[in-house]
Amino acid sequence: MDNISLPYKIENVSAHGRVVRLGSVINEILSRHDYPEPVSALLGEAVVLTAMMASILKFEGRFVIQTQSDGPVSMLVCDARADGSLRGYAKLDEEAFAALGESPTQQDMLGTGHIAFTVDQGADMERYQGIVPLEDNLLTAALAYFAGSEQVQTHVKLTAMPLFRPGGDMEWRAGGIMIQQTALQGGSDTGRTSTQDDWVRMQTLMETTEPDELLDPELSPEQLVYRLYNEDGVRVFDVKDFSFNCGCSRTRIQNMLNSFPEEDILSMQEDGLVTVTCEFCSEVYQFDAQLLKDDPIT
Numbered sequence: 305m306d307n308i309s310l311p312y313k314i315e316n317v318s319a320h321g322r323v324v325r326l327g328s329v330i331n332e333i334l335s336r337h338d339y340p341e342p343v344s345a346l347l348g349e350a351v352v353l354t355a356m357m358a359s360i361l362k363f364e365g366r367f368v369i370q371t372q373s374d375g376p377v378s379m380l381v382c383d384a385r386a387d388g389s390l391r392g393y394a395k396l397d398e399e400a401f402a403a404l405g406e407s408p409t410q411q412d413m414l415g416t417g418h419i420a421f422t423v424d425q426g427a428d429m430e431r432y433q434g435i436v437p438l439e440d441n442l443l444t445a446a447l448a449y450f451a452g453s454e455q456v457q458t459h460v461k462l463t464a465m466p467l468f469r470p471g472g473d474m475e476w477r478a479g480g481i482m483i484q485q486t487a488l489q490g491g492s493d494t495g496r497t498s499t500q501d502d503w504v505r506m507q508t509l510m511e512t513t514e515p516d517e518l519l520d521p522e523l524s525p526e527q528l529v530y531r532l533y534n535e536d537g538v539r540v541f542d543v544k545d546f547s548f549n550c551g552c553s554r555t556r557i558q559n560m561l562n563s564f565p566e567e568d569i570l571s572m573q574e575d576g577l578v579t580v581t582c583e584f585c586s587e588v589y590q591f592d593a594q595l596l597k598d599d600p601i602t
């Protein structure tokens with residue numbers, strides 16, 4: 305079962321979480337770019353984190369995760385729309401990346417900066433943004449966000465990797481798991497009272513999850529949570545589905561170009577054509593510069 309977020313709840317110890325598993329969706333997102341493998345893996349993890357958080361938050365419009373930092377990967381942008389469509393891209397300085405040598409860490413690639421978590425619900429709606437420092441890797445930044453915004457103990461694991469099919473074809477897969485301590489309402493828990501030791505045990509169990517288990521097409525997310533938490537009374541709920549759908553279109557890009565002043569259009573044109581490449585999906589759109597100039601929609 306791919307391209308989903310599966311919510312679960314552990315009844316006996318006041319904890320809940322999500323398992324995210326992305327197959328064809330992450331493969332589509334990453335295949336549309338030509339990033340070095342470590343950069344694809346980094347973006348893949350960022351997309352998993354986006355899907356995970358989007359499946360927890362209630363929102364209309366878009367949920368966006370964006371990094372800005374001083375490393376060779378100076379920016380990652382991922383978003384999820386309320387309908388479950390996901391997309392993402394990375395801004396990469398290839399020379400600076402090459403200078404990192406073999407197997408760079410996330411910290412090497414990102415450097416330091418910050419990461420913004422934004423719920424953008426459209427022009428007239430409330431916009432919410434949380435910003436945390438990015439000093440180490442995506443995971444520590446995400447945990448800092450959870451600690452600050454939700455103020456409940458949270459543990460997360462993220463992974464993204466290419467898998468090789470028997471025929472030699474490569475396919476990206478990505479996955480993640482998170483567990484959160486359920487806030488006790490008013491401190492009156494009528495059932496068995498869970499203790500800090502229980503919570504530590506839940507985290508420890510989660511930490512035993514191997515990247516393989518998060519990605520394995522033969523092991524469903526449901527089987528994974530039962531494998532981890534069966535003895536503690538785990539229940540699963542309806543999944544949220546994800547898809548790839550960039551949402552860019554010729555009309556949208558033309559509208560954007562039409563809002564530019566004429567001299568900008570002229571400076572962008574080459575042999576009479578203005579070429580725009582969508583950063584998210586690498587789709588190339590070409591326009592006749594003369595027509596853009598003569599026929600502004602606005």
Ligand SMILES: [Zn+2]
Nearest residue numbers: 550552582585
């Ligand atoms: Zn696009």
